[in-house]
Amino acid sequence: MNQIRNVKGTRDLLEDSSALWNVVEQHVRATFNLYGFGEIRTPILEDTSLFVRGVGESSDIVGKEMYTFPDRKGRSLCLRPESTAAVARAYVQHRLQDQPQPVRLYYIGPQFRYERPQKGRYRQFQQIGAEVIGDAGPESDAELLVMLLRFLEGMDFEGLVVRLNTVGDIESRNRFGAALRDYLEPHRASLSEDSQRRLDTNPLRILDTKAPAERALLEGAPELSEFLTSDCREHFAGVRRLLDRFGVRYEIEPDLVRGLDYYTRTVFEIAATGLGAQDSILGGGRYDGLIEQLGGAETPGIGFAIGQDRLIDVLPQSFKDRHQRQRPVVVVPIGLEQGADIALDIAEQLRTAGIHSVAELSGKSMKAGMRLASKLEAIGVVLIGEDELAAGTVTYKNFASREQSSVDRKDLAQIITTSINRSTD
RNA sequence: GUGGGCGUAGCUCAAUAGGUAGAGCUCCUGAUUGUGGUUCAGGUGGUUGGGGGUUCAAGUCCCCUCGCUCACCCCA
Missing domain, CATH: 3.30.930.10 (Bira Bifunctional Protein; Domain 2)
Known part of the structure; x- marks a missing residue:
């Protein structure tokens, strides 16, 4: 097929x-x-x-x-x-x-x-x-x-x-067109097919021909500027x-x-x-x-x-370079029952704060989530597993500095925003 | 509309004098159970653009066709 x-x-x-x-x-x-x-x-x-x-x-x-x-x-x-x-x-x-x-x-x-x-x-x-x-x-x-x-x-x-x-x-063009036609008419036979047709329909267009023979012929032609x-x-x-x-x-x-x-x-x-x-x-x-x-x-x-x-x-x-696409934060759940739901919650929370973010939804290994994050050239990842869930925190890892820390969920957006601002200064 | 070049895996390319298709990258998986981008191992992926012909045998030779590309022309 x-x-x-x-x-x-x-x-x-x-x-x-x-x-x-x-x-x-x-x-x-x-x-x-x-x-x-x-x-x-x-x-x-x-x-x-x-x-x-x-x-x-x-x-x-x-x-x-x-x-x-x-x-x-x-x-x-x-x-x-x-x-x-x-x-x-x-x-x-x-x-x-x-x-x-x-x-x-x-x-x-x-x-x-x-x-x-x-x-x-x-x-x-x-x-x-x-x-x-x-x-x-x-x-x-x-x-x-x-x-x-x-x-x-x-x-x-x-x-x-x-x-x-x-x-x-129009007036200048008509006068010039007539003059150009008079000049070229005796050489009609040596013109290209296109130019011959234009001689009748729109002689002006012959001016931008690239055929060497015609260019040479045009050397001695009347000039448009004289007819303005x-x-x-x-x-x-x-x-x-x-x-x-x-x-x-x-x-x-x-x-x-x-x-x-x-x-x-x-x-x-x-x-x-x-x-x-x-x-x-x-x-x-x-x-x-x-x-x-x-x-x-x-x-x-x-x-x-x-x-x-x-x-x-x-x-x-x-x-x-000045308009490269925004790099996201990737939210990766780790071995959680409702991992995708929770990742979506966090991503949505970040978006409300204006942070470009993507949740890892495949439910595959954490490693797959980390790989996805580097493929997407993420600025960092938010990790959430059993420990974080119990404590009401998340782990934020900044890819540029490779540093990671445990932060309260409610402070997450603020911390990411300041880290972005610091790196763009 | 006219002419040139080129069509092998998603991408870039190999395949000796016709002998039955391979590599790198990408993608996926794994390298002791929660750490990527580097490294290593494995895997997915092709009726060689399509059709016909020659031959025991065609990616390779011949014909047709389709597509891509560059140029003419024209224009943005």
Whole structure:
């Protein structure tokens, strides 16, 4: 019989890693709240047309990577491939324009894309994202990046550089797209199949090609920066001025264009080393036309998404060390009739005092209990046998010092607490 | 979707020119009846990813298939 296993491109996070995920998520909530962001939780299942309209038909995500299927009544649904479009949908649907603007939201949740898995790329992956909707100024762009860096630095990341670019507004993009098409059209035959298709659907995307021949050809191509409207130039200059003011390190990358069609003006990403080919840990940008595209009023917005799986892959060791899991006290009964009951009583008493504790319930030998305690890396064990039971005491053994003493049951929690505090000083 | 590498115990790996599967770690038990983590002894655990073929004989050779992994592509 063949074993049932997890679906390709998904994974189980066992205790060791899920603890780390939780720590990161706590750090997200703490930091983002500090900047006035509230959490939004949107469904994993959405109407397929949300992404067709929001992310764009010419994008690879919508074109070939979505988990799309008809439900029992034939409606086309999909597992969300990203969350910005869903947040924008919620903004329109719940009339969040009637809230004080801009609205600041963050989310943490799984996303799904049907791709060939590899290092740092999964079919179910987790994104941490934040969106600022309803403010068009460069201040929002800068503030978002400042928050992002505070978040990363809070986890001991060092030397990260933001890769920054502007792709202009719709008008700039259309003018540039036309010029790029005119330039490349004579060379159409020498372009890759993908690039030929993009020449018709979205010429901008050809800019980030890696094919050497195409890169060479692009050397002489018109540049996006020459087609920016004065508003777009001003906006980008504003973003840069503010980033300088806040000491954010960035590099301008003129060829940075992102794969989602909704991006306008500011786009950015941060890469990390140690991730192989999938080295981008986060990406984002402005999407001033998205809300309108989804049926709302003309409303600007900007956001980013962090790949949590990748982030955790490169999490600095010092941060992990600071968040090791709590070590328990193990309560071991010795040859008692109702040993498990009594062990549970004591463990429960310790928990009331806030001490992480585990009762040994197997009823095996005391040795087995002691072994369990060291497997669990316990800070100590509470032993209780006939003598202790009769005297109303227990024996507490501190594993670090190897000292043990007989203490009254009512004093146990207090004694353990002070011994913990002493060792962490 | 395309290409490379790899599938032997829970994990990391052995197995001479095809000869009937083994080690370390983990886990469990024990080393005079109430003391772990070290040490020692013993034990659990595999239809060698699956199917077919060649052969007296296949983990080993051939074919198919599945899975894992890395890269392209794309992106987080």
